[in-house]
Amino acid sequence: MLLTVFIYASIIAFIGISLYKAYQYAKMPMHGRWELYPVPKEPGEKGHYGGSYYEDLEWWNKPRQVSHSGEIIDMMKEMLFIKNLFVNQRHQWWLSYALHLGIYLLGLWTVLLAVGAVMELSGIPLTTAEGVSASFAASMVYYITFISGSVGALLVAFGSISLFLKRMFNETFSKYTTPQEYFNLFFIFAVVISGLMVWSADPGFNYGREIMKGLFTFSPIQADGALTAHIILLGVLLIYIPQTKMSHYVGKYFAFHKILWDNEPNLRNSKMEEVIKGAISYKPKASWSAPHIKPPAPAPKDEK
Amino acid sequence: MANIRPQDMGKPSEQLCKIENLMPLPAPYDKPGMEPDFSTPKDAWKDTYCTSLDGFVGNETLVRPKTKEEEEAMVKQFLTGLERLFSDETNRNYLQPLMLSFEYCAKCNTCSEACHVFKASGEAEIYRPIFRSEVMRKIAKKHFGGGGLLSKFAGGDIDINFETIFRLGELAYRCNLCRRCAQTCPLGLDNGLLARELRKVFSMEMGIAPKPLHEKGSMLQLKTGSSTGITREAFLDMIEFLEEDIYERTGKQYKIPVDKKGADILLTHNAGEYMAWPENPAAFAIIFEEAGLDWTLSSELLGYDNVNYGLFYDDAQSRKSVLVK
Ligand code: SF4
Ligand code: SF4
DSSP states (O other): OHHHHHHHHHHHHHHHHHHHHHHHHHTSOOOOOOOOSOOTTSTTTHHHHTOOGGGSTTGGGSOOOOOHHHHHHHHHHHHHHOHHHHHHOHHHHHHHHHHHHHHHHHHHHHHHHHHHHHHHHTTOOSEETTEEOSSHHHHHHHHHHHHHHHHHHHHHHHHHHHHHHHHHHSHHHHHHOOHHHHHHHHHHHHHHHHHHHHHHHOTTOHHHHHHHHHHHTTOOOOOOHHHHHHHHHHHHHHHHGGGSGGGHHHHHHIIIIIIITOOOOOOTTSHHHHHHHHHHHOOOSOOOOSTTTSOOOOOOOOOO | OOSOOGGGGGSOOSOSOOOOOOOOOOTTTTSTTTSOOOOOOOTTHHHHSOOTTTSOOSOTTOOOOSSHHHHHHHHHHHHHHHHHHTOTTTOTTTHHHHHHHHHOOOOOOOGGGGOHHHHHTTSOGGGSHHHHHHHHHHHHHHHHHTTSHHHHHTTOOOOOSHHHHHHHHHHTTSOOOOOHHHHHOTTOOOHHHHHHHHHHIIIIITOOOOTTTIIIIIIHHHHHSSSSOOOHHHHHHHHHHHHHHHHHHHSOOOOOOBSOTTOSEEOOOOHHHHHHOTHHHHHHHHHHHHTTOOEEBOOSHHHHOOOOGGGGTOHHHHHHHHHHO
């Protein structure tokens, strides 16, 4: 039963701490404008060549046009394919993308394990005594779970250890890598290896569905030594990730949306105007010390 | 010192880096004899300024203290400034972008290829965009993390001594804030912004900023309303001079349009160009005229002198400059 509770706790911690990080960034004071073109939400060609509404005559009298699709497409390219890395540093992209694609596949695998568990709980077994179920839906879930889980895990293993080794042996990379950054990559690798060891005894991931069933029915999970070790390592990783810079899934959102792509104009009666008014009216409780900021105290004036 | 690492910023050495493999200049400067003069730093500078980074002096207000106590005070001041950088009271305007670029760098090294300072220097390590950022991270991680094992684990493994801070005051000015690095960063981070944040510590806390930016830049602008001191009359004279100069050099008589109503293009130059590099506005005039464009310059202050020097190094100064306009 302890394992069931631990798994729940680690999932809640992962989501909770990630959200808390996002909340911390979201509640930071409004920053000075610092956008960087091209801004993909600028409509049409402007989003590509780096133009903006500033090019329109009397733009302040015109309705503001924002291309949400342009922004979403760019965001998807970056999220799904790490486009910037692909374009600007292909060698590194192969390794980094292996790791990230592996993580996405394992995400899919987790969802499918849950689906499979629900099916089995509602009387549609994925496997029978003869092998994989003859039902189309059940066998699809079974095989896609198998493929996403195995390919995902192998990719994550390859990605994490190759990035680790590159950091060790590439002269430039090693100069800038901190002990924690080595640790992070190795931690991921260790978790996947422990998972691959469990998997080798049950390639169909039936143990995965059993765990899901245990979680859904809130009942104890049957686990031997290897599986227990894997669950604990994975749980600790889930709790650890959002506390480190591996939570860049949070940071990247703010870096692009709130800084590089945020060129909202300060128009009269707009929401932005209100935000800026609020920001300007804030009276800081502390200040910097240079003479041009904090002049030496003036001689007392005569009061009349 | 070859094979430099960020930690070496705090190691004693007369000069951390020698610039030797400058990139060849583009045509016509690649021909023999065409290369502009490159004056070597004077030996006497060593005692007055910070030449221990790369031998050059970009920040002449960064003056070598006379005593050990003054050196220590400088380090202390820097650390106080660093604290102000990370506070939402004193750095409200930039806290969010600062924190993102500070926290999330994956050290993927994609930005290096985009940095012209790094490339043109023959890839001198100290000019790699993440070198400066990593020095800053190490100092901050050590200072805020207490310097124990845990902060070393996180990368806080650098000596925070006078030399580290002194060199950093120069290194903060080996970037022109072009933000090309940010354009290629897969995480949307900005090493230019971090360079600027460092300049803020030196300027806003320690009162150290290059004269062309501060004393003769934003301060002069705040006093006279113009960073160059050019009045409208002087500006118009200058345009006349440009026309004559172009005529003498090319034999072509152009009329440079000023305050032309209804023109398609309003061209604004950095005011300093008219003073220091008049050939730039002249080149624009020739190209625009030859292309047959409907364009104009403006003789209003905002039209020929709209630079905000504060943007390069100091939030207080950039805010004041906006207010002046
Ligand atoms: S490209 Fe971005 S994440 Fe990569 S090293 Fe440069 S700043 Fe860091
Ligand atoms: S902003 Fe600075 S570090 Fe970045 S590319 Fe430009 S010069 Fe290099």
